[in-house]
Amino acid sequence: MALQERAKAKVNLTLTVTGRRSDGYHTLESLVAFADAVSDTLTLTPGPVLSLSAAGVVADDAGPLDNNLALKAAQALQQRRAGLRIGHIHLEKTIPVAAGLGGGSADAAAVLRLLAQLNDLAPDDPVLREAARACGADVPVCLQSRACVMRGIGEIVSPPVHVGRLHALLVNPRVPCPTPAVFRALNAPESLAVATREDAPIARGWRGLGNDLQAPALRCVPVIADVLDLLARLPGCADVRMSGSGATCVGFFTDAAQAEQAACVLAARQPRWWIAATVLD
Ligand code: C5P
Numbered sequence: 001m002a003l004q005e006r007a008k009a010k011v012n013l014t015l016t017v018t019g020r021r022s023d024g025y026h027t028l029e030s031l032v033a034f035a036d037a038v039s040d041t042l043t044l045t046p047g048p049v050l051s052l053s054a055a056g057v058v059a060d061d062a063g064p065l066d067n068n069l070a071l072k073a074a075q076a077l078q079q080r081r082a083g084l085r086i087g088h089i090h091l092e093k094t095i096p097v098a099a100g101l102g103g104g105s106a107d108a109a110a111v112l113r114l115l116a117q118l119n120d121l122a123p124d125d126p127v128l129r130e131a132a133r134a135c136g137a138d139v140p141v142c143l144q145s146r147a148c149v150m151r152g153i154g155e156i157v158s159p160p161v162h163v164g165r166l167h168a169l170l171v172n173p174r175v176p177c178p179t180p181a182v183f184r185a186l187n188a189p190e191s192l193a194v195a196t197r198e199d200a201p202i203a204r205g206w207r208g209l210g211n212d213l214q215a216p217a218l219r220c221v222p223v224i225a226d227v228l229d230l231l232a233r234l235p236g237c238a239d240v241r242m243s244g245s246g247a248t249c250v251g252f253f254t255d256a257a258q259a260e261q262a263a264c265v266l267a268a269r270q271p272r273w274w275i276a277a278t279v280l281d
Contacts, residue, residue, distance in 0.1 A: 002045045003117055007110035008034040008145055009095045010102035010138060011170065011243045011250055011280055013163065014202065014209040017186065018151075025153045026183060029197070031206050033147040033163055037278035038170060040095050040107050042070065044114040046087040050074055056093035062104065069135055073108035076131040077115050085118050096274050099172045100244030102138040109142035147281055149199045161203035165279050167253045169262050170243075171231055172274040177221045177247035185216035207239055217246035224249065230269070234262040250280075 015030040040056070052071045054062065062068060070091050078084050089111060095103030112128050115121070121128060132139040137154030146160040202209065218224050224247050231240045231251035236258035240251045253259040259277040267275050 002043050003114050004041060004043050005110040005114050007040040007042055007095070007103070007106035007142070008036065009038040009170070010034060010106060010142060011168070011248075012100070012211060013147075013166075013206045013241075013280075015211040015213055015244065016209065017212040021153070026186070027152055028150070028154070029202070030150050031147070031161070031163070031202050031209075032141055032150055033166060033280035034145050035101075035168070035170065035276070035278040035280055038095055038101070038276050040103060040110070041092040042107060042110045042114060043090045043092075044087050044111070044118060045090070046085060046118060048086075049088070050078065050086040052089045052091065054091040054093055056091070058095070058097055059091070059093045061097040062093055069104040069108040069139070070111045073111040073131060073135045073139070074115060076134045077112060077127065080127050080131055081119070081121075084115065086115070087118070089114070096172050096174075096248070098176055098178070099274075100177065100242070100246045100248045101170070101172075102142055102244065105136055105138035106142045106145070108132070108135045108139045109145065112139075112143060147203070149202055158199045161199050163203055163206065163281065165281050167256050167259045168278055168280050169231065169234070169237075169251045169253065169259050169266070170248055170274075170276045170278060171227050171251070171266065172248040173221075173223045173227050173270075174272060174274055175221050175223055175247055177217055177224070177245065179245040181220050182213050182217045182245040185219045186213065187216070211242050211244075213245050214242040217242060221247050223247070227273070230266060234265060236262060 013031045019027045141150045149158040237251045263277040
């Protein structure tokens with residue numbers, strides 16, 4: 001019998017750069033939440049051979065199947081657990097690629113959850129976390145897929161925190177915003193190390209914290225300024241910010257009706273932009 005999992009898009013509500021490691025990677029402290037209405041779907045049909053197929057509106061943007069993180073996650077778990085039951089994985093892809101929404105990481109994490117189910121592994125089995133870490137910085141946080149604080153370069157994940165159900169509008173101008181370029185454009189004042197905070201104050205006070213990668217991303221992809229500006233002017237929009245290393249931006253509204261109405265207004269003005277109203281939690 002086939003098993004199915006949703007891979008929800010990840011949104012960074014805050015992102016503070018806390019330092020730079022000797023290997024050049026930056027350490028971060030980031031409150032993340034997950035989009036209820038923006039997700040890929042993964043189906044696992046048990047069988048003797050590990051294989052992957054993909055379809056969906058953005059499947060071609062995700063590159064060759066051999067390089068897909070969904071397959072790499074299954075292989076990472078296979079390497080760590082002898083006799084792992086496997087099968088055919090089908091990925092239905094809708095989360096925009098390279099958009100700061102962690103789509104590939106969410107797919108990888110969903111595959112690990114599917115294989116955990118098939119092999120009777122507990123959701124907190126350390127082998128899942130190890131395989132997640134081996135697949136990329138955002139995979140451990142996507143494994144949990146609930147609002148929490150991530151630290152280090154993503155390998156440290158807090159227990160779930162309470163942010164409530166946030167009514168949001170996600171907007172991507174469909175302009176690539178490569179992560180390495182954004183980190184390169186990060187200036188010293190934006191990358192000063194800060195004392196790390198506790199989880200609860202971050203979850204309570206996230207609206208007062210920003211995204212340290214927003215300014216460098218704006219230097220790389222100036223249209224992000226237009227996205228933030230247009231979002232902020234939409235009726236009922238209380239707050240705006242960029243997610244991750246961009247270019248997706250998010251606006252916050254008091255209820256679902258306001259977010260959906262704002263989506264219609266913006267889609268009429270910017271028909272080429274990717275726009276999605278969703279709850280984040
Ligand atoms: O994680 P990803 O492979 O997308 O990162 C691309 C590049 O972005 C890295 O090679 C590194 O230069 C930079 N980066 C960083 N600190 C992070 C994540 C990425 O400096 N935490």
